[in-house]
Amino acid sequence: MHLQFGPTELASKRGFLMASRKEDTAPFLIMFGVHLAPVAQGAKRDEFAVVDIGPEREKAITQLKLSGGLRNSVVLKTGSMHDPLQALRTCVTDLTAALGLSEEDQKSIAQEAKISNIWQTVRYIQQRYPDRYLSNNDDNVVRVKLLINPQGEAKACQVANSTRPAVFDDYVCYAMLRVAKYESAKNTAGEPIYSFFTQVVQYTSD
Numbered sequence: 001m002h003l004q005f006g007p008t009e010l011a012s013k014r015g016f017l018m019a020s021r022k023e024d025t026a027p028f029l030i031m032f033g034v035h036l037a038p039v040a041q042g043a044k045r046d047e048f049a050v051v052d053i054g055p056e057r058e059k060a061i062t063q064l065k066l067s068g069g070l071r072n073s074v075v076l077k078t079g080s081m082h083d084p085l086q087a088l089r090t091c092v093t094d095l096t097a098a099l100g101l102s103e104e105d106q107k108s109i110a111q112e113a114k115i116s117n118i119w120q121t122v123r124y125i126q127q128r129y130p131d132r133y134l135s136n137n138d139d140n141v142v143r144v145k146l147l148i149n150p151q152g153e154a155k156a157c158q159v160a161n162s163t164r165p166a167v168f169d170d171y172v173c174y175a176m177l178r179v180a181k182y183e184s185a186k187n188t189a190g191e192p193i194y195s196f197f198t199q200v201v202q203y204t205s206d
Contacts, residue, residue, distance in 0.1 A: 002068035005036045005081075006061040013068070014170055036061060036081070058082040099194040101147075106195065111186040113148040113197045121180040128171050129203060140168045140203040144176055150192035152182040160198070172201045 004011040012034055021027035036053055061081040067073035078084075096102055115121060143161040146154045157173035176199060185195035 001066060001070075003031065003034055004065040004067075005063075007063060011065070011067070013166060055082055058085050101194055101196065108187065109185050109193070109195055110188045110190070113152075113185040113195050114183050115180050115199075116152075116183050117179075117181045121175055124179045125171060125175050125201060128175075130167050130171070133165070133167075139163075140165070141200065142168050142172045142203070143198065143200045144169075144172055146176055146197045146199070148182050148184055148195055148197050150184050150194060152184045152192070154180065154182060154197075168203055172199075 001014050002011040003014060014031065014034065019027060019029050036058070059080045059082040061078070063078055064076045065073060066076070140163050141161075142159065142163075145158045145160045147156040149155050154177050157177050159169045159173065162169050182197065184192040185197075187193050
């Protein structure tokens with residue numbers, strides 16, 4: 001799938017998108033590790049980098065074009081993205097406090113979250129090494145950060161660092177969200193709680 005935010009930006013390539021639609025509600029897409037604007041000057045195009053694009057660039061983004069994985073391209077007219085992104089930042093701040101995900105709260109965790117089916121998850125990722133990169137002997141490292149709820153479910157995946165290409169990021173996030181099973185973190189009272197979980201995956205063609 002090719003994703004292009006705004007009418008003038010270069011498209012990003014992604015291996016998969018998650019989508020959901022409930023009855024009588026609007027459909028929505030979930031994308032991980034996607035830039036809304038180009039990376040900082042001097043950074044390699046295929047490197048993962050955190051980009052603070054600023055309010056002016058946010059206002060200039062007015063559409064999202066989806067192509068490549070569809071029979072016909074689709075352009076979603078979003079309108080200016082500044083106000084929605086500002087609302088999202090406020091929501092994240094409130095949610096962090098409500099779920100006890102502040103840095104201070106996370107330090108009080110007595111038992112951290114962990115993967116309960118690690119070998120099944122490892123085999124899944126190993127078997128899906130992108131074939132087109134085997135001949136290049138590409139070695140890649142992907143570090144992801146997940147949100148695990150008290151029921152031991154992964155609710156979000158964020159690429160924290162990657163040597164790219166982006167397709168490696170996609171396979172890791174997909175495996176961590178759909179294949180891996182988790183034991184939730186616990187507080188000092190032994191109660192399951194929300195927490196962050198970090199995982200590093202190294203691809204090697206040996």
